[in-house]
Amino acid sequence: MQAIEISHPGGPEVLQRTTREVPVPKADEVLIEIAAAGINGPDVMQRKGLYNPPAGVTDIPGLEIAGRIVVLGSDVAQISSYQVGDLVCALIAGGGYAEYAVAPVRNVMPVPTGLSLIEAASVPETFMTVWAHLFMRAGFSAGKSILIHGGTSGIGTTATMLCRALGATQIFTTVGSATQQQASLELGATVAINYRDDDFVEQVKRHTNDQGVDFVVDIIAGDYVPRNYQAAAMNGIIVQIGVAQGRVKEMDLFPMLAKRLTHLGATLRSQTVEQKSEIFRQLQERVWPLFAAGQIKPQLFKTYALQDAHLAHAQLAEGGHIGKLVLINENFKA
Template identity: 50%
Template sequence: MSAHPAHGPLPETMTAISITMPGGPEVLVPGPRPVPTPAPGEVLVQVEAAGVNRPDVMQRKGYYPPPPGASDIPGLEIAGTIVALGANVTSHAVGDRVCALVTGGGYAQYCTAPVETLLPIPDGLSAAEAAALPETLFTVWSNVFERGGLKAGEWLLVHGGSSGIGTTAIQLAKAFGAHVAVTAGSAEKCEACLKLGADLAVNYREKDFVAEVKSVTGGKGADVILDMIGGPYIQKNYEAAAMDGRIVQIAFQMGSKAEVDFMRIMMKRLTHTGSTLRSRPVAQKAELAAAITRHVWPLIAEGRFRPVMDHSYPLADAAAAHARMDSSTHIGKIVLTMM
C-alpha cells in the first residue's frame, strides 16, 4: 500500500543497528537498511530516541527471537514524529509527535508502528524521556495493576527496584496509594529507590529480603510481588508473600527452573502468574495503551510520574549502551538518540 509521506520524498535508506550474530554488545553494528513502508493501519515514525530494554539484550544473545513478521532490528519502544501514514489511518496525521510500543525495529532512524500502540508525547518531556515510557509502562501496568491487581493500601515488592521497570513501578504504585518495598544490589541503588518514594529498600547482597519485608509489614508479607529474577527467588517470593498474595513473573535473570515447595501456594492461597509483552495481539496492546493514557498521562501532567533516566547514547554506540545494561550499574532507563 502506498504511504502518504511528509514534506518531500523520504530517503530510501537509513542507519539501523543489526545483530550480526548472537553474542556480546560488540555484535551490534550500525549500517544501512531500507526505510520501511507502513502497512495499512500503521504509521512511519522518524525516530528521535529509542529505549534499551532487557528483551533487546536477550535478543542480542540469541534467546529471544522476534515474533513472526516483526523486524529483526532490535528495539521495542520509540519516540519521534510521524512522517508517513499507511492506508486506512485516520486517527493520526503526519507531523504528530508520538511514542510507541513496537515489536522490533526501534534501533533505527525510521520505524513503523501500529496506530493502536501510539501514545502522544506528554508535554514537558523530551523525546528521550518519551522513548523511555512505552515498554516499561505497558509492562508495569499490565503486570502490577491488571494481573497483580494492586490496590491502595497494599504492599508491592519489586525485585530490581532501580531498573527502568522498578523505578516506574515505585512511582506508579505510590501514586495509586500502595506501599512499596524493593530489592537492589547496592547502597546507591537502594538510596535512589527511597528517593523515588519506596518505603523499604533492601540490599539483597547484605540482608534477607524475606525477613525485611515481613518486618516492615508487621509479619503480613507483600500482597503483590513483581519478579524479574526467578531461580532461587521463586521459593523466597512464596515465603515473602502475604495471604492471598499475587506473584507476577516477567523475566528469569537467574533461570526459569528451580526446586520449589509448593505447599505455601495452598497454605497462603497464592497466585503465581506471569506474562510476556512482545508477542501479545495488537488488540491487547491497544487496551493497555488506552488504560495508560487514561491513568498515567494525567500523573505525568501533574508531575507525579517521570521516567528516571540513566544515560543516553548515540545510535551508533548501541554496543556501549548494551555494555552499560550488561554491567547492571545503571539506575533507570538507557536510551539511544538519533540526533
C-alpha cells in the same frame, strides 16, 4: 537508513551498525522518524538468541520509540486523527534501533505533557508492562503492599512510582548498592533492601509483622521464585515480568498451596495490536495525567548514540544504573 543488527547471538559486541531500507507502513501503520529508542530486557534476551521476534517482524531490536510521524498508511485517516508531523511515542514489535520504524497507529500515543522526546522514548515498554501485568491483570490497588525486585531498573522505578502515586501502603524494593537504595527511597520506596547485605525475605517479614506483602513484582526468577513465596502474604500475588537469573533449580510448591498464592506470568510483545491498544487507552486515562501533574517522571540514567548500542548493552550488563538507558538518533532534527 542506519540501523543496529544482531550479527549472531552473543554479548554486546554482536550489536553492529548496518544499512537497511526504510520500512514501508502497512495500511493501518505509520512511519516514524525516530528521535530516541528505549533499551529493555527483552532486547538483551533477543541479542542472546533467547527471545526471537514474532513471525514477520524485523530482526532489528528495539521495542519502544519516540519521534515524528512522517508517513501515514492508507487507512490511518479512517481510524486515527494523527497527522504527518505529530510527535509521538510508540510500542513496536521490533525495529527501534534504527532511524525509522513502522508502528500500528493503534499502538501510538502522544508524547505525555511535560516530557521530552528522549524521556518519552523510555515510557511505552516499561509503563505498559507494569500497567498491563500489575494493575490490569493482577489487580493491584490502593491500600496494598508490594515487593519490587530490581528496584532501580526501568521496570522497578516505574512500578515504584506508579504504586506510590496510586496509594500503596508499603513498597519494598531490592537494589544492589547504597546509591541505589537512596535513589529508590527518593522515588517512593518505604524500604529499599540491598540484596548484597540483607535477605529480602527477612526484611519484608520484619517490616510487616511477619505477614508478608500482598504483591511481588519479579524480573529476576531463578532462586528468587521460592523466596518470593516466602515473602508473600496469604492470598498474595506474584507477577513474573522477567527471568534475568534463568530457571528455578529447586522448588518447593507447598508455600504456594498453604498461602493460596497466585503466580502470574506474561509477556507484552506477543499480545495483539488490539490488546495493546486497550493498555494504551488506560495509560492515557490513568497515567498521562500523572505525568502532566509532575507526580511521576521517567528515570533516565544515560543516553547513547545509536551506533553505540553495544556500549549501552555493556552498561546494562554491568549494572549500577538507576532507570532507563536510551539510544539517540543524532540525525533527528527537532
